[in-house]
Amino acid sequence: MRTEDLIHFCAPARLVMGCGTRAQLPALVQRLGWRCGVLVTDRFFTQNTPWVREYVEAARVRQIDVIVFNGGEPDPSTVLCDEATASVRQKAEGRVIDHVIALGGGSNIDLAKALCLTLPGGQPIKDFVGDIGGVQPLPLVAMPTTAGTGSEATPGAILIDPENATKIAVMDNALRPQIALVDPEFTYSCPPRVTADAGIDAFTHAIESFLTLDSALYDRQGHADPGYSGRSALTMLFARESMRLCARWMVPVYQDGSLKEGRAAMAYASLYAALSYGSAGLNAVHGLAYAIAAQTHKSHGSTNAVMLPYVLDEIAAVRPHEFVELADVLGLGAMTAAEASRAVPLRVREWVGQLGIATDLKAFGIAEAALETMVKDGLAVVRLAKAFPVADVPAAYRRIVLKAFAGRLSGDA
Ligand SMILES: NC(=O)c1ccc[n+]([C@@H]2O[C@H](COP(=O)([O-])OP(=O)(O)OC[C@H]3O[C@@H](n4cnc5c(N)ncnc54)[C@H](O)[C@@H]3O)[C@@H](O)[C@H]2O)c1
Structure with missing residues (x-):
C-alpha cells in the first residue's frame, strides 16, 4: 500500500468506448443541449471515410448544426490554429458555436483543443500559452482515430511555434474533453x-x-x-x-x-x-x-x-x-x-x-x-x-x- 500518495486525478468528464459507439454521439450531443458545433478533422476523413458525412446528417436530424473544418495537419502550428479560428468564425456567420468535436489523431485533437479557447473571442492561441487565464473553453468531444497519444484524456494541446521551431503547450484541466469517444473501428484504416x-x-x-x-x-x-x-x-x-x-x-x-x-x-x-x-x-x-x-x-x-x-x-x-x-x-x-x-x-x-x-x-x-x-x-x-x-x-x-x-x-x- 502506497500510503504516501497524494492523488489529484483528472479524467474526461464522460468516456464512451466500444466498437460502433460513434453512432451514439448525435443523441448525446442533443441530450447535453448543444446546438451548433465545429467538427475539426483533416481531408483524409472527409474524403476517404463516411464518418463526417454520417455524423453531420445524423446531427441535422436532431436539429444540431455542424460546421466542418477539414484543414487539420500533422503537428499543428500556432499559425494553423489562428487561421482555423478566423476561417471557422467566418463560416459561422454569427451563429453561436457551443461545442467542438475532434475527429482524428493527436494532431486534430490538439488543434480542436486550442480552438475551444480561441473560437469564442477570436484571439491568437499564443495568448493562452503558459496560463489560460481562467477562460472557460468550449466543451470538446474527442474521437481519436489513432491508438497512441491519449490526447482525448489529457489537459494539454501541443502546437509547433514556427517562430522558434519548438513545440509549445497550452494546458489546463479545463481543456480535458467533456466527452472522450473511443471507437476502435476508427483505427482500422491506420x-x-x-x-x-x-x-x-x-x-x-x-x-x-x-x-x-x-x-x-x-x-x-x-x-x-x-x-x-x-x-x-x-x-x-x-x-x-x-x-x-x-x-x-x-x-x-x-x-x-x-x-x-x-x-x-x-x-x-x-x-x-x-x-x-x-x-x-x-x-x-x-x-x-x-x-x-x-x-x-x-x-x-x-x-x-x-x-x-x-x-x-x-x-x-x-x-x-x-x-x-x-x-x-x-x-x-x-x-x-x-x-x-x-x-x-x-x-x-x-x-x-x-x-x-x-x-x-x-x-x-x-x-x-x-x-x-x-x-x-x-x-x-x-x-x-x-x-x-x-x-x-x-x-x-x-x-x-x-x-x-x-x-x-x-x-x-
Ligand atoms: N495533447 C496531448 O496530450 C498529446 C500527447 C501526445 C502526442 N500529442 C501530439 O499528437 C500528435 C501525433 O498524433 P498521432 O500520432 O495520433 O498522429 P497524427 O494525428 O499526427 O496523424 C498522423 C497521420 O495519420 C493520419 N491518420 C490518423 N488516423 C488515421 C486513420 N484512422 N486512418 C488513416 N489515417 C489516419 C492523419 O490524417 C495524419 O496524416 C503530435 O503532434 C503530438 O505532439 C499530443
Missing part, C-alpha cells in the same frame, strides 16, 4: 507507419508514467488544480494494464492491421496510458524527444521510441522493484532486479526495431555535433526534467544521449 508510431507512443506514456516521480514528491508549484501531479497507485493501475496490452498487441497490429482484437486492445492501451500519464505526468523520454523533434521533424512516436530504451537503462537503478514487475508485465518472466534492469531495456529496444524505427540516434539522423544541444534543449523543458526521479538530472540526460548515440545498453554483451 496505415502501418501511423499504427507503429502511435503504438509506441502509448507504450511510452504507460511505462514513463509508471516510473515517474511520486505524487508525494511532485512540485505542484502551489497550483490548486494541477494538470500533472506525479504517479500514484491509481495511475500505476492504468499504466500496468496498458503495458500488458501493448506487450501483447503493439507489434502484431503493426504487422497485420486487420487484427480487430488487436486494434481494440491498442485503443484501450492508449486510453489507459493516458489515464496514467494524464495525471502522473512524464519525464526524460518526452523531454529529450521534443529536442529531437525540433532537429529532425520526425513523428512524435518515433522520437519517443528512439530514446525510450536508453532512458529505461538509466532509471533502472532507482526503480528496482518496478523493474521486477515490468519484466513480468512485459512477458520476460520472473527475474531479479539486476536481471530485469538489463533485460527490460533490451526487450523494449527490440520492439522499437520490430516497429521499423531506428534504435539509436545515429541511425535516426542525429549528428554527433548536435548532442550537446539536445541535452540543453531537453533540460530546458523544466517540467519534465524535474519529474525524472534521479539525483543528478543533467548528468543523467548527458549519459542517456551518449548511450543513445552509441546504441549501447547495459545489457549489451
Whole structure:
C-alpha cells in the first residue's frame, strides 16, 4: 500500500468506448443541449471515410448544426490554429458555436483543443500559452482515430511555434474533453507507419508514467488544480494494464492491421496510458524527444521510441522493484532486479526495431555535433526534467544521449 500518495486525478468528464459507439454521439450531443458545433478533422476523413458525412446528417436530424473544418495537419502550428479560428468564425456567420468535436489523431485533437479557447473571442492561441487565464473553453468531444497519444484524456494541446521551431503547450484541466469517444473501428484504416508510431507512443506514456516521480514528491508549484501531479497507485493501475496490452498487441497490429482484437486492445492501451500519464505526468523520454523533434521533424512516436530504451537503462537503478514487475508485465518472466534492469531495456529496444524505427540516434539522423544541444534543449523543458526521479538530472540526460548515440545498453554483451 502506497500510503504516501497524494492523488489529484483528472479524467474526461464522460468516456464512451466500444466498437460502433460513434453512432451514439448525435443523441448525446442533443441530450447535453448543444446546438451548433465545429467538427475539426483533416481531408483524409472527409474524403476517404463516411464518418463526417454520417455524423453531420445524423446531427441535422436532431436539429444540431455542424460546421466542418477539414484543414487539420500533422503537428499543428500556432499559425494553423489562428487561421482555423478566423476561417471557422467566418463560416459561422454569427451563429453561436457551443461545442467542438475532434475527429482524428493527436494532431486534430490538439488543434480542436486550442480552438475551444480561441473560437469564442477570436484571439491568437499564443495568448493562452503558459496560463489560460481562467477562460472557460468550449466543451470538446474527442474521437481519436489513432491508438497512441491519449490526447482525448489529457489537459494539454501541443502546437509547433514556427517562430522558434519548438513545440509549445497550452494546458489546463479545463481543456480535458467533456466527452472522450473511443471507437476502435476508427483505427482500422491506420496505415502501418501511423499504427507503429502511435503504438509506441502509448507504450511510452504507460511505462514513463509508471516510473515517474511520486505524487508525494511532485512540485505542484502551489497550483490548486494541477494538470500533472506525479504517479500514484491509481495511475500505476492504468499504466500496468496498458503495458500488458501493448506487450501483447503493439507489434502484431503493426504487422497485420486487420487484427480487430488487436486494434481494440491498442485503443484501450492508449486510453489507459493516458489515464496514467494524464495525471502522473512524464519525464526524460518526452523531454529529450521534443529536442529531437525540433532537429529532425520526425513523428512524435518515433522520437519517443528512439530514446525510450536508453532512458529505461538509466532509471533502472532507482526503480528496482518496478523493474521486477515490468519484466513480468512485459512477458520476460520472473527475474531479479539486476536481471530485469538489463533485460527490460533490451526487450523494449527490440520492439522499437520490430516497429521499423531506428534504435539509436545515429541511425535516426542525429549528428554527433548536435548532442550537446539536445541535452540543453531537453533540460530546458523544466517540467519534465524535474519529474525524472534521479539525483543528478543533467548528468543523467548527458549519459542517456551518449548511450543513445552509441546504441549501447547495459545489457549489451
Ligand atoms: N495533447 C496531448 O496530450 C498529446 C500527447 C501526445 C502526442 N500529442 C501530439 O499528437 C500528435 C501525433 O498524433 P498521432 O500520432 O495520433 O498522429 P497524427 O494525428 O499526427 O496523424 C498522423 C497521420 O495519420 C493520419 N491518420 C490518423 N488516423 C488515421 C486513420 N484512422 N486512418 C488513416 N489515417 C489516419 C492523419 O490524417 C495524419 O496524416 C503530435 O503532434 C503530438 O505532439 C499530443
